[in-house]
Amino acid sequence: MIEPRILEVRTKILKKNDELARSMRRQFESLGLLVVNMVSSPGTGKTAFLKETLVRLRGRGIPVAAVVGDLETDNDARRLAESGAPVRQIMTHGLCHLEADMVQQHIADWDLAGLHYLFIENVGNLVCPTSWDLGESVRLALLSVTEGEDKPLKYPGLFNTSDIAAITKIDLAAACEFNRDVARANIEAVRPGMRIIETSVRSGAGIDEWLDYLAAKRHELA
């Protein structure tokens, strides 16, 4: 009878993804390309927010592109393509999150050096995307006023790994009896010090602040 041997492995389970994401980030940042990973629950308005972002940046003559993860349809990709920006759909066929290699495969033939910003719209889900680094420099968590103020407390992991939060559909705040102070305090509780922008695609609120934030972040890459 041979005694069982213990092999101390002590390795990150998502090591393969982490390593690929790190090398992608190095490449993106060396090209002056700011990559943003957008995470939220379904229905927060990620696609509308991203489309407005693409339209506004293109209006300023800034080269942008987007990839969008979705379980089954390409509806979001078609909506985003109306902005005129290059858009790729990543159909996950049931997988609840994007992984770094999926992003890599879908942008392989793009001239990344010619882009200033690349946006990755993750699958609408507040849990699963948390652990997967996609090589982004900025992780944006979105929360809409229709979801209620306590979402950050219910999904602290995702808010905690984000760099900035956008509260969307702020034009509907009164109708939804949304308490922005409570929402901000809840985000602060799970991610102390994180910047929060209140936005509305419909009224245009907060969009300039968001674009200024992006420009400052991209400037930091140089």
Next chain:
Amino acid sequence: MHELSIAMNVVEMASEQVRQAGGGSVSRVTLRIGRLSCVHQDSLRYSFELAREGTPLAGAELRIIEVPVRVFCPTCQDEFELPGIQRFACPACGTLSADIRQGRELDLESIELSEATPS
């Protein structure tokens, strides 16, 4: 169900360890899972049972060490353990802190390897 992706990564990594060790079968896999990692343990166990089939881990027990969140308080100049993950505040002075020292773990800690061919 991102736990299935995690379980498949565990099985793949552990199988590679077995190959490097010259073969054998795994009797136990130990993971360290931080409370901030957003992993549901029951889903992970269920996913592990699916992912291990037909691999050297087919008969392996899954052991999960849950790692609590520890944060550094800039006011107290000390590390503390969070009782939950809804409020990153120091239990002593109430200061909010984003300086997380522990709790994001998603690690393959060790595997227990049995003999190559049972006699």
